[in-house]
Amino acid sequence: MILMAVLIAGLGVPPAAWRAFAQQEGPMTPGPAQQPEQPAPPTSAPGQSQNRQPPPPSSPQSVISVNSSLVDVDATVTDHDGNLVTGLKKENFRVFDDGQPQQITNFGPSDAPITTVILLEYSSTMWNYFAARGAYWAQGFLRDLKPQDWVALKTFDLNIHLVQDFTQDKRLVDDDIQQLGFPTFHEAVLFDAIYQTVDQLRDVKGKKSIVVIASGYDTFSKHNLDQILDRLKESEVTIFCVGMGEQVDMYKMGNDINYLQAKNQLTTFARLTGGYAFFPVFDADMSNVFNTVAQFLRFQYTLGFTPSTPQDGKYHKITLQIVDDQGNPMLLRNKKGKKQKVEVYAREGYVAPNAAAAGN
Secondary structure (H helix, E strand, O other), rough: HHHHHHHHHHHOOOOOOOOOOOOOOOOOHHHHHHHOOOOOOOOOOOOOOOOOOOOOOOOOOOOOOOOOOEEEEEEEEEOOOOEEOOOHHHEEEEEEEEEEEOEEEEEEEEEOEEEEEEEEEOOOOOOOHHHHHHHHHHHHOOOOOOOOOEEEEEEEEEOOEEEEEOOHHHHHHHHHOOOOOOOOOOOOHHHHHHHHHHHHHOOOOOEEEEEEEEEOOOOOOOOOOHHHHHHOOOOOEEEEEEOHHHHHHHHHOOOHHHHHHHHHHHHHHHHHHOEEEOOOOOOEEEEEEHHHHHHEEEEHEEEEOOOOOOHHHHHHEEEEEEEEEOEEEEEOOOOOHEEEHHHEEOOOEEHHHHHHHHHH
């Protein structure tokens, strides 16, 4: 109870009105795709209400339609202790599509700015404990972003709210977090919030990710778990999940079956998309957690291949292997000096285009 009071007091602001975001609303304004390289400064000071005007329409451009089946994969490689492995070459990667080796045609370390959405559960579950803790953690993530990175903030309870559209001014997001009022609803539409956000990121170019800060519970979504998993299989969005319920579960001695299911859901979302799920117990762990998320996104390898497998409209399993200069599985020594295989984090597959349907 003392920890909860400290976290809530840390918000230090009166309740603010929510900015409703309709379920049918179109994609969020993708910063890197629609803003110039040197964006204009914000039109209003941090902390003020952002009544933004839409950007002027761009000049007409010719559109070239290319029927390409190129599959892009962002991959992060670490040693067994979680340290990033940098300096790898194309020859160090092996790609398999449903078990069949593929020719890597595009390769390079990905140093593009991070484009991420903080998706924060802000419901009254656990007497506002999760809401206060999540807001506190979300502020911590901002400190690991660089000036060129883009970030947006969304919250969800019974409804989904776009609190801050994409911006490079992290002060705006920080101010929005501080202005969050007390949660109104107990429900949490986790599935709907992820589904909507993935759809909104569909046309955003470059590396894109969602940082989900949530308990993992879903109480009132229109979409079910299978629908979310199918949607994630089609997406190129990397999802990182930070579970907020580990400390509560610890006090319950780990016997809460519902929380184990919630935890498994968050883990599955991350694994399927090439991200990672964290379940910190103490607030002191959060600095390392969010630093790891930022490092994972910043030091990815981007590779592409044109599948030799059929364009059948089905889900294809992707397997990545890392080899040394002799073509053997790469082994690195851990802290105890023992050689172990490296770890690879990348999306697990893709949905192939349906060539037969396209030909009709």
